[in-house]
Amino acid sequence: MRYAVLVTGPAGAGKSTFSTSFMTHLRMSKRSAHIVNLDPAATGDAFEYEPAIDIRDLVSLEDVMQEMGYGPNGGLVYCFEYLLQNMDWLEEELGGFDDDYLIIDCPGQIELYTHHPFLPTLVRNLSRMGIRTCAAYLLESQFMEDRYKFFSGVLSAMSAMVNLEIPWINIMSKMDLVTSNVDGPARNGRRARKDIARYLDPDPMLLASSHQREPAPSNPRFHALNQAIVQLIEDHPLVSFLPLDLTSTDSLETVVSHIDFTMQYGEDEEPKEPHDLDEGDFADME
Ligand SMILES: Nc1nc2c(ncn2[C@@H]2O[C@H](COP(=O)(O)OP(=O)(O)OP(=O)(O)O)[C@@H](O)[C@H]2O)c(=O)[nH]1
Numbered sequence: 177m178r179y180a181v182l183v184t185g186p187a188g189a190g191k192s193t194f195s196t197s198f199m200t201h202l203r204m205s206k207r208s209a210h211i212v213n214l215d216p217a218a219t220g221d222a223f224e225y226e227p228a229i230d231i232r233d234l235v236s237l238e239d240v241m242q243e244m245g246y247g248p249n250g251g252l253v254y255c256f257e258y259l260l261q262n263m264d265w266l267e268e269e270l271g272g273f274d275d276d277y278l279i280i281d282c283p284g285q286i287e288l289y290t291h292h293p294f295l296p297t298l299v300r301n302l303s304r305m306g307i308r309t310c311a312a313y314l315l316e317s318q319f320m321e322d323r324y325k326f327f328s329g330v331l332s333a334m335s336a337m338v339n340l341e342i343p344w345i346n347i348m349s350k351m352d353l354v355t356s357n358v359d360g361p362a363r364n365g366r367r368a369r370k371d372i373a374r375y376l377d378p379d380p381m382l383l384a385s386s387h388q389r390e391p392a393p394s395n396p397r398f399h400a401l402n403q404a405i406v407q408l409i410e411d412h413p414l415v416s417f418l419p420l421d422l423t424s425t426d427s428l429e430t431v432v433s434h435i436d437f438t439m440q441y442g443e444d445e446e447p448k449e450p451h452d453l454d455e456g457d458f459a460d461m462e
């Protein structure tokens with residue numbers, strides 16, 4: 177069985193850093209893992225490890241900009257279109273990996289997650305190849321410093337989720353940067369922790385409430401929009417975040433085991449039919 181984790185999320189969310197730590201962690205647990213770089217704009221020294229598969233071997237943003245005269249955004253769109261037309265290249269590259277765990281480091285262009293056909297097509301191809309796939313969507317902890325920014329992050333995570341019909345987990349990255357200044361002054365550590373919980377499991381009332389320092393936005397249409405978003409999140413609580421603090425092995429381990437669980441990793445290894453079990457087997461169990 178082959179597995180792939182799409183590491184997704186907006187620009188600078190920590191996708192490449194997490195991919196590297198994730199791979200190191202799996203290798204230390206004696207699991208074979210590889211990084212696939214799907215970011216055509218990644219710069220040469222972006223990776224601590226050489227990616228096993230690298231889209232830049234097929235097409236790189238730098239070349240596209242130089243040779244085709246595109247700007248950075250048009251250039252990226254061109255790169256994704258090019259990969260879509262050359263999926264056989266990716267299939268061939270992936271063909272070499274058996275029984276492996278692939279960590280696919282995706283680019284940070286938000287358009288890619290909201291309306292471009294690139295990721296849905298990639299996911300279809302992976303599943304056709306029999307690769308079990310899930311996605312991790314990273315949002316960085318700085319989003320928690322501003323309620324409005326945070327909910328725009330929640331909405332983009334939701335929009336990305338409904339676009340990709342695969343198991344999915346959301347991660348609040350860079351938790352090491354979280355001090356007590358989560359949207360508003362914390363009077364003490366307890367208050368801060370309680371506030372963080374309201375973000376990890378988004379409490380729509382954060383948007384509706386006006387207990388904050390800043391004056392409530394005066395535009396009534398803004399208020400109505402917020403009410404609608406509050407209702408949407410209350411009715412469809414699709415998004416909650418697992419905190420990720422890369423300075424803590426425990427935290428990384430927890431995230432990895434959630435990903436394993438989401439993908440049902442290992443479920444197919446040495447399957448045991450119920451009729452194979454007899455009392456001797458139970459005696460061996462711990
Ligand atoms: N404090 C802290 N900084 C981090 C962490 N993860 C990443 N960073 C920093 O955040 C910046 C972006 O990290 P990347 O891993 O390149 O993020 P990315 O999502 O791959 O970025 P793009 O590929 O450009 O979208 C870098 O300066 C990292 O050093 C983290 O867990 N804690």
Ligand SMILES: [Mg+2]
Nearest residue numbers: 191192215282
């Ligand atoms: Mg990156």
